Amino acid sequence: MQVGDVTTSSGLVWVRSDRRARMIVETSATESFRRVRRWTGPLVGPDTDFTGRTALRGLPPGEQVHYRVLLADPDDPRRTGRPIRGTFRTAPTRREDVRFVWSGDLAGQGWGINPDRGGYQIFERMRRLNPDFFLCSGDTIYADGPLAPTVALPDGGTWRNVTTEEKSKVAETLAEFRGAFRYNLLDRNLVAFNAQVPTVVQWDDHEVHNNWYPGQILDDARYAEKNVDVLAARSLRAFSEYFPVSTQRPDEDGRVYRVLRHGPLLDLFVLDMRTYRNANSPGRRPDDTQGILGERQLRWLKRELSRSRAVWKVIAADMPLGLVVADGPVNFEAVAQGDPGAPLGRELQIAELLRHIKHARITGTLWLTADVHYTSAQHYDPARAAFTDFAPFWEFVTGPLNAGGFPAVKLDGTFGPAQPFVKAPTTANVPPGQDSQFFGEVAIDGGSGELTVRLRDERGGVLFTKVLQPGRVGQ
Numbered sequence: 001m002q003v004g005d006v007t008t009s010s011g012l013v014w015v016r017s018d019r020r021a022r023m024i025v026e027t028s029a030t031e032s033f034r035r036v037r038r039w040t041g042p043l044v045g046p047d048t049d050f051t052g053r054t055a056l057r058g059l060p061p062g063e064q065v066h067y068r069v070l071l072a073d074p075d076d077p078r079r080t081g082r083p084i085r086g087t088f089r090t091a092p093t094r095r096e097d098v099r100f101v102w103s104g105d106l107a108g109q110g111w112g113i114n115p116d117r118g119g120y121q122i123f124e125r126m127r128r129l130n131p132d133f134f135l136c137s138g139d140t141i142y143a144d145g146p147l148a149p150t151v152a153l154p155d156g157g158t159w160r161n162v163t164t165e166e167k168s169k170v171a172e173t174l175a176e177f178r179g180a181f182r183y184n185l186l187d188r189n190l191v192a193f194n195a196q197v198p199t200v201v202q203w204d205d206h207e208v209h210n211n212w213y214p215g216q217i218l219d220d221a222r223y224a225e226k227n228v229d230v231l232a233a234r235s236l237r238a239f240s241e242y243f244p245v246s247t248q249r250p251d252e253d254g255r256v257y258r259v260l261r262h263g264p265l266l267d268l269f270v271l272d273m274r275t276y277r278n279a280n281s282p283g284r285r286p287d288d289t290q291g292i293l294g295e296r297q298l299r300w301l302k303r304e305l306s307r308s309r310a311v312w313k314v315i316a317a318d319m320p321l322g323l324v325v326a327d328g329p330v331n332f333e334a335v336a337q338g339d340p341g342a343p344l345g346r347e348l349q350i351a352e353l354l355r356h357i358k359h360a361r362i363t364g365t366l367w368l369t370a371d372v373h374y375t376s377a378q379h380y381d382p383a384r385a386a387f388t389d390f391a392p393f394w395e396f397v398t399g400p401l402n403a404g405g406f407p408a409v410k411l412d413g414t415f416g417p418a419q420p421f422v423k424a425p426t427t428a429n430v431p432p433g434q435d436s437q438f439f440g441e442v443a444i445d446g447g448s449g450e451l452t453v454r455l456r457d458e459r460g461g462v463l464f465t466k467v468l469q470p471g472r473v474g475q
Contacts, residue, residue, distance in 0.1 A: 004244030104370030108403030138204030283337030291349030340413030385416025405436025
């Protein structure tokens with residue numbers, strides 16, 4: 001089970017059953033469940049791979065909510081399974097401390113659940129911090145990355161993976177995508193984490209195929225289905241079945257982008273930089289209205305940022321802005337394309353957004369992302385940039401959660417980034433457990449509004465700290 005879309009008065013509880021069942025949720029203010037409130041949820045069955053979600057409404061703000069999920073026999077509701085328990089905190093309506101963690105990239109490059117090292121250890125480290133929520137910045141599965149039972153390590157050792165039938169090949173069918181999402185739930189650390197920490201999830205390329213874009217026809221011999229739009233539709237359905245995301249409804253166009261308001265101190269803008277992008281290219285076009293966000297999402301983001309009254313406006317991007325992420329020898333996968341001059345290609349759309357933030361006098365923005373499989377901090381300043389019509393801001397990168405670590409990529413000077421901190425392996429595809437896994441923590445002080453970002457290693461050790469003051473530009 002897990003919880004998502006937590007607000008001041010609501011939360012969305014998710015569960016997966018092993019058979020047809022009626023989902024029932026009970027909530028209480030105490031662990032003893034002496035006084036309970038009952039919520040009758042949907043009948044879960046094979047049409048959703050036995051997953052279901054129940055919205056809890058009318059909850060008290062800023063309080064710890066204890067809940068338990070029962071699964072009842074649809075033909076005899078007196079027969080239920082053993083209840084499973086969890087807890088979460090609703091968002092506050094007053095200025096109170098807020099803390100969350102973020103990272104991305106799970107079970108990639110052949111590194112899955114290794115029982116010899118206790119599985120996904122990083123989730124236990126994050127759970128101990130007891131955050132209000134977890135932002136997963138994409139690559140929640142590696143649909144294009146099958147797992148072998150063993151992997152030979154450079155030092156002569158052997159990495160062992162827990163394996164399943166669905167994860168033995170690339171995901172093409174709906175059943176295989178579902179199996180890829182189920183795989184991660186075999187890890188006990190992640191299961192315990194989900195029972196305590198709500199999740200805010202976004203998707204990126206490896207939910208479907210490496211570096212995919214709409215309309216692409218794959219040149220990959222492993223695939224019988226080459227049309228990436230067909231694969232993406234199947235993946236999005238499985239994604240919507242396996243995460244508690246309320247916008248994943250037909251009337252919302254199945255969209256992943258959304259804004260989550262977490263009290264007066266924080267609005268979280270969750271982007272989708274995958275579904276609406278144009279084709280990967282050299283990125284040198286002098287006009288580009290579609291860009292990496294698409295026109296509709298960009299209009300939404302500008303409108304919602306302008307409406308926000310939160311002290312901090314965190315933009316959760318599934319790809320970095322100023323890091324040069326290549327797609328082959330001539331094309332580029334992210335925003336930057338290695339030309340430090342005036343904005344071109346996808347940079348034009350980001351320039352439009354940054355210009356809007358400045359001219360609308362929107363303060364308190366910072367960007368969080370993952371994707372590149374190392375951790376770093378970038379400060380963007382027009383004084384160093386080719387494009388100057390924006391206010392300075394910070395971008396923080398972290399990850400992976402359990403995937404290969406990779407060397408740092410170059411910076412693009414268009415938006416004037418400086419990199420006061422970076423920690424990355426020196427060789428490609430470094431396995432977990434070799435100083436290659438990272439996550440980040442954001443803490444906002446309820447009294448002062450001061451925001452502190454900490455970049456942490458897999459063991460929870462602090463590698464870099466940056467303190468930001470509310471309402472201050474150019475810090």
